Amino acid sequence: MKKGFTLIEVLIAVGLLALVAVVSSTMVVNLVRSSAKLQANIDIDHASNFILLKVENDVKKSYSAAVDATGRVLTLQQNTGVVTYTLKQTCNGALNCLTVNTGVGEVKLTDDTIDLATGNATTSAVDLDLVNSGFAIIKDASAVPRAVSIKITFLKPLTAGTKLFESRATLDTSIVLRGSY
Numbered sequence: 001m002k003k004g005f006t007l008i009e010v011l012i013a014v015g016l017l018a019l020v021a022v023v024s025s026t027m028v029v030n031l032v033r034s035s036a037k038l039q040a041n042i043d044i045d046h047a048s049n050f051i052l053l054k055v056e057n058d059v060k061k062s063y064s065a066a067v068d069a070t071g072r073v074l075t076l077q078q079n080t081g082v083v084t085y086t087l088k089q090t091c092n093g094a095l096n097c098l099t100v101n102t103g104v105g106e107v108k109l110t111d112d113t114i115d116l117a118t119g120n121a122t123t124s125a126v127d128l129d130l131v132n133s134g135f136a137i138i139k140d141a142s143a144v145p146r147a148v149s150i151k152i153t154f155l156k157p158l159t160a161g162t163k164l165f166e167s168r169a170t171l172d173t174s175i176v177l178r179g180s181y
Helices: 007-060
Strands: 062-067 073-078 081-088 097-101 106-108 127-139 145-155 168-176
Touching: 007 062, 007 073, 007 081, 007 097, 007 145, 007 168, 062 127, 062 145, 073 145, 081 127, 127 168
Parallel strands: none
Antiparallel strands: 062 073, 073 081, 081 097, 097 106, 127 145, 145 168
């Protein structure tokens, strides 16, 4: 009798090996997708938390507020001066952003950095959905501004060819002006 494997045994072994390879590769692909989704959500959470804390702090220091007709510019009157928040379209050529101007100069609060070599957003970049974002003033019965309503929808831009999902979150809150409570 000759030593070795029969053709059936070899075919069964190759089939089992192929099955293990397919299952393993599917698990790796799902793991990479989950990691990308998680990172996108983390980036959006970081951006929205930072912006909420900054705007909330400035609104609570303000004694008066106004919003322009577009709902994209919020002007706050404080004892130290005027603070202006602006939802801007295409700050860096591709992405929308939120800026703040305290009288010293305008500063972007969202990362809209574009890789100049590829034209794609950097991995930490966060976009804003301007259609579903804006500011509004909440007034009392005598038409005195008492609070600011803020709604900002954040998007995570994905690089070309990788649109497997879309990550978005909406910051929707109202903050009371100083002296109104």
